[in-house]
Amino acid sequence: MLDALNTLVRDVSSTPSFSHSSGIMVTRVCDFLQADICALYAVDQRSGRLRIVNQEGMQEDVAAGIHLNRGQGIVGFVAERAEPVNVLDMTTHKQFFEVRGLDDRKFAVFLGVPVIHNRLVFGVLTVQRQSDPFTEEEEGFLGSLATQIAHVVARAEATLELFPTRGIPTDAPDLRFKGIPGSSGIGLGTAVVIAPPADLDLVPDRIAQDQEAEFAAFNRAVSEVAEDLREIHESMAATVGEEEMALFDAYLHMLDDEAIPADVRTEIAAGQWAPGALRRVISSHTQQLEASRSTYLAERSADVRELGQRVLARLQNVQRPVCEIPPDAILVAEEITAGMLAEFPTDRLKAIVALKGTGSSHAAILARTLDVPAVMGAEDIPVLEIDRHRLVVDGTFGEVVCNPSRSVTRHFDRVASEERDLADSLALLRDEPAETLDGHRVNLWVNIGLVGDITRSLDKGAEGIGLFRTEVVFGTRDRFPTEQEQRLIYREHMEAFDPRPVSMRTLDIGGDKQLPYFPIEERDPSLGWRGIRVTLDHPEIFLVQVRAMLKANAGLEGTLRVMLPMVTNLNEIEEAISMIDRAFREVRAEGFDCKQPQIGAMIEVPSAVYQAREIAKVVDFLAVGSNDLTQYMLAASRNNPRVADLYDEFHPAVLMAMREVVKAAHAEQKGIGVCGEMAGTPEGALLCLGMGYDVLSMNSTNLLRVKCMIRNVTRIGCRRVLARAFKLKSQENVRSLVQEHLESIGLKKLIPQHAMPELQ
Known part of the structure; x- marks a missing residue:
C-alpha cells in the first residue's frame, strides 16, 4: 500500500495540469480501493461552497450540478468538522443529503477525508461502493493521500484552476500575496505576465515518418536557440559581471552536443519525432532535479524546462507573442529564468514576481545585480488573472499587493520616498568611521x-x-x-x-x-x-x-x-x-x-559554540555564521515554509549562544565577527554591539543603515538593551524591545517599514 501511495503522490505532484493530475488520482483511487465512485470536492475559500472538480464513477452532468455549502450533507460535514467520516450506510448519517441523479442509496458505503493545507480545509476526497466497509487501512491510505496532495489542491485554488470563472474582480482592492524576499526594495507598476511560447506538456508521442528530417529540424532548432542565447549574452555583458554572465553560459553548455541534445537524438534514433523526443528528455531531466533533496538542484529544473520550451518554440516555429511593455512593468511568471530576465527591457522593469523559486534562484541573483525588487515563491498568485493589474512588490518582506487602494499606494509611495531620502542622507556617511558616541570602533x-x-x-x-x-x-x-x-x-x-x-x-x-x-x-x-x-x-x-x-x-x-x-x-x-x-x-x-x-573557524553549530574557547586557542579568529547557527539551534529551516516562522535570530537561545562565543574568543584574545543576517539589521547589529563583536559583516545594501545606528548609540547603552533582552521570553518581545529603543533615540527611520493599517 505504501508503494502505491508514494507512486500516486509522485505522479499527481509532478503533473503540471491540475485537471490532469486530479483525474489520474480519482481513477487510480477507484482501482486501488475497489470503489465504485471517487470524487474530489474543492472548497471555494471565498464563499465556502464545495463543488466536484474531478470524479470517477458519476455521470458528468450530475457531478457538475453538485454544489454544497460547508456543513451541508455528509461531504459538507467532513469539510466543516475537518475530520474523516467512514460509514457503512451513508443514508443513516444525520447529515445525509440526497442529490438528485446520484444513487447514494446504491453506493451507500462511504469514506470521506478532509484535504487540509496550512490549517485550512481546501477540499474533501471521497470514495463510495456498494458493499464491504472501508477498513482502517483503507481509511489511512485515503487520509495519507489527502494530506500529501493538499498543497497541490491549495495551489490550484490560488491560481484559479479550481474556480476559473471567479477571477480577480477589478474592484477588489488590496489583495495580498506572500512570497519569499528575492531582492530588496519596493516596486509599483503594471503586471506583465509572460507565458512560455510553447508548452512541452501538450506534446504527444508520435512515430517519426522521416527520421532524417526530424534530426535536421532538431539540429536547426538547437542552433537557432544557441544563437539567441549568444545574443542575450552580448546584450547583458555591459550590465553585469563575469560570474553573472556565467548564468547565461549555463544555458549554452546545456546545448553542448554531449548534454541534452545527445539524449534527444537518442530518442529520435529510437523512432520518436523531434518534439516528442525533446519532451521526454526534458521531462526526465527536470524530474531528476526536482526529486533531489537539494534546493539548488531542484531550482535548476526551471532552467532546463525553459531551455526545452525555447527549443520547442523553434521546432514549432512559434514566436513569443509581442506585447506592449509599459514604462512601469512588473514581470510576472510562473518561473523566471536568467534568460527571460535578460530579454526584458531593463529600463522599463520595476520589479519581478515569480510563483516558483527562492532567493538563490538565478533570477533573484540577477535582480539583486540589477537592483530590481523581486519576490520569489509567491505560489498563491493567480497568474492567469493578474495580467495588467496594478501591483506593489515589496522585495524586502516578500509581499505583493494586487489592486492597491489609494491609501496603500500612498503608503508605499511614502515608504519608497522615505527610503530614497534615507539613502541620500546615509550616503554622506560613506567615509565616516563606524564609531559609537562613547568612542568604540566597530x-x-x-x-x-x-x-x-x-x-x-x-x-x-x-x-x-x-x-x-x-x-x-x-x-x-x-x-x-x-x-x-x-x-x-x-x-x-x-x-x-x-x-x-x-x-x-x-x-x-x-x-x-x-x-x-x-x-x-x-x-x-x-x-x-x-x-x-x-x-x-x-x-x-x-x-x-x-x-x-x-x-x-x-x-x-x-x-x-x-x-x-x-x-x-x-x-x-x-x-x-x-x-x-x-x-x-x-x-x-x-x-x-x-x-x-x-x-x-566559523561557529555555525551548537557543538562549536560549546567548544568555542578550545577552538579559539588554535585559530587566529572566530566568525559566527548566524544564519546556520540559528537554523541548527532552533531546528528550523528558513527555506521550509512549514517552519519558517520558527526561524528567528532574535530567539533568546540564539542570543545566549552568540554571547558565549564572544566571551570565549575574547578570553583567548582573539577577534570575532558575525557574518549573517543578524549583523545586517540595525536591531541585530545593536545586540551584537552589546555582546562585544569586533566585526559586523553584511550585504552592502545594509551597511550604511547599520553604520548610522552605530554612530548614534553608545556601547554602554547597547549593553543595557542586551541585558534587558536576556530577561525576555520570546523573540517577538526581544525585537519589540530593540525597535522601541531605536525609536526612543530618533532612529525609527532605520527600521524598514512593513505593517500597513489598511491591510491589517
Missing part, C-alpha cells in the same frame, strides 16, 4: 560573492570583506574551476579591496548549496556531508582552492583570512590548518611572494 565589512558586488560595496564604504562566498565561483560553472581561474577571480576582489582585509570561506557546499556537476544526494542533507567535511574528504579541491587564494594575495598589503565553514570539532580544524600550511609552502616554493594567511 569594523563594518561586507558579504560578497559576485564581481558585481565589488563596486556597490566600496561605494558604501566597506572596510573589508567579511565573507567571500567562494561557492558562487564554483556554482556558476559546469565543472570545477581550475586553480588559475580561481586565482584570477580572487585577485580581482583582493586588488579592489587592497589594503583592506579579505575573508575567504573555503568551498561550502552540501545542504541547500549544491554544484550541478557534483551533486550530493543524502536523506538529510542539512545534517550530512557539507562544509569542511566535503573538502577534507577531497583534499585535491581544498588544496587547489587555498593555493589559488594565496597566489591571488601575493604582493598585496591586505590580509588574507581563510575561514573554515561548518566545523564541528578540533580535529577538522587541525587537519585543515595542516593542509593550509602545506599549500603555503608549495606556493612560496613556486616563487610567489605571499604572506602567511590568518585562519579562522
